[in-house]
Amino acid sequence: MHLRRLAVADFRSWEDADLPLEPGVTVLVGPNGAGKTNLVEAAGYVATLGSHRVATDAPLVRRGAERAIVRATVVHHGRELTVELEITPGRANRARVNRAPVAKVRDVLGILRTVLFAPEDLALVRGDPGERRAFLDDLLVSRFPRYAGVRADYDRVLRQRSALLKTARAGGDLRTLDVWDGHLARHGGVLLAGRLELVAGIAPLAAVAFAEVAPTSEAAAARYRSALGAGDELPATAAELEALMLDELARVRRQEVERGVCLVGPHRDDLELRLGDGPAKGYASHGESWALALALRLASYRLLCADDVEPVLILDDVFAELDTRRRRALAGVARTAEQVLVTAAVPEDVPEGLDGTRYTVGRGEDDGPRSVLTGPVTSELESVAGRSS
Template identity: 65%
Template sequence: MYVSRLSLTDFRNYPSAEVSLEPGVSIFVGLNGQGKTNLVEAVAYLATLSSHRVASDAPLIRSGAEYAIVRGEVVRQGRRALIEIQIIPGRSNRARLNRAPVSRPRDVAGILRTVVFAPEDLALVKGDPDTRRRFLDDLLVARAPRLAGVRQDYDRVLKQRNTLLKTAQQASSGALRTLDVWDVHLARLGGELLAARLATVEVLRPLVAKAYAQVSPGHHDARIDYRSGTDLGDATSAEDLAARLAAALADRRDEEVRRGVSLVGPHRDDLLLSLGEFPAKGYASHGESWSMALALRLAAYDLLCEDGGEPVLILDDVFAELDAGRRSRLAALVAHAEQVLVTAAVPEDIPAELNGVRYEVAGGEVRRVD
């Protein structure tokens, strides 16, 4: 799998841009603020319909423009597909596949798959649980695109339920019966999301351990585990997990009404990262934290490869953050991927192990350097 062409209209600092790409390594070099990261952000957006840098779409629109358009031609197993996303702030985005409109943008999810390494990845280890939940959910959606709908529906139900809980103390009995309806939806969708998360963690665990050993040989053993705020027992199926969530919702109803917020569900869970016998957060050094973050991304890449088809690897300004040893080992591990997109402020940041086509990025213009 690789992206052969990227076209942008009013995306970030680009009024327009057209970049032809090839399999192998492509390196975008430019000083900070020139737009190199915006290029790879656009590629990742085509895969996930979200940015790895910002939480909302509004910053993606060039100042003064009404919307942005990202187009990418994807080659997968010899077949070409043209994906187009129109990003419209404050409204529903629109998508086209091979120039034909699709009913929902998420219908193009899964055609392109990417794994992004970025400086923000340190938050996977040192940040809040929502960062780790997003990593896990992005991965399970990449593996099974239909789960994008489950994820969105769960977030919608959670928002509606929280709105009702905020007024529940003054609500009528009829309003509380409405809460019963939302409980059913939350438990059902939460059970499906939990089942996918647990299954993904199970297959990801040995891959994380392997990747950490490759990035930091001779150091601690790395481990991941899933921690739920709900007693899941030995449940693994969506149906059994939904039943567990429903029981927990009933048990904590009074507390939720009193506090005005949903206290039960996968939105309260965390992915636990450990090095040896200690949790990585709070105990790992800066270098160890980076190794764990890299191990998570490398494991995600390996898992997607096992599922069928190499994802596009994106290394966004990550080498400048690493010491010489980790820089060299990471480069050696990814150099032979089908397509690797790399950004760097200066050529010296690029390890010798990565040779490929180079592009200069300056002032919103991209020029290939042969």
């Protein structure tokens, strides 16, 4: 799988850009703030319908514009599809595939698959459980796009059930709570089953990858931790997990009503990361934390490759954060990938062997501060300098 073309309009700092791409390595080099990360963020958005930098779509639209457009042409097994996304804050986004509108924006999921490693990934180890849940769900949807609907249904039910619980203190009517328990358990059981299967596949790959990039550290391990119990102790089927959730919801009903919050479900779970006998969070060194984050991304890449869908590998300004051994390990994987997009502040940050096609992102001064992208193409791509890359 590879991108043949990536185009944006009014996306982040870019007013209008159209970037041709080929299999192999493409490097965007330029100072922070020039807009290089914004371009690879657009590619990641096509794959996940989300940003690795912000939680909402509003910051993705260039200041002063009403909407942003992202267009990507993807080649997979000789078949070419062009995805176009229209991002409009405050309104429903729209999508087209080969110029034909699709019923739901999430119908485009699976056309492009990416694995993106960025400085923000340190939060996978040091951040709160929500960071790790999002990592699992994004990877789950990347492998099996149908889970986008499962996650959306679960989130909708969770919001409605939580709102109902909040009315309890004011004497609200809770007669429908049993109904919402059933909906939450049904969707939660499916989502939980998917996560458990995913962790069973990625955990051993992450352990191997960590040993490769941090051979002198203690062994790393990843285990799913649920309010229902440890992941390796839970049943595998959605129906059995649904039954367990219903039992647990009944057990904590009084606590939920008193506190006005939903205490059971995948939204309370975590991916537990360990080094040796202790938790990684709070105990891993800075280097070990980076190595563990890198191991999770490398494991994601290898898991997707095992599904016979080699994703586009995006390395966003990460080599400067890694020591020599980890740079070498990541570069070794990148050299074997069908397509790699790399951003770096200076050419020296890009390891040998990842030269590929190189573009320079700089700034001009015509019509105010502007960025220009120059490289082995005849057309010049310009952007209005905006949010830092």
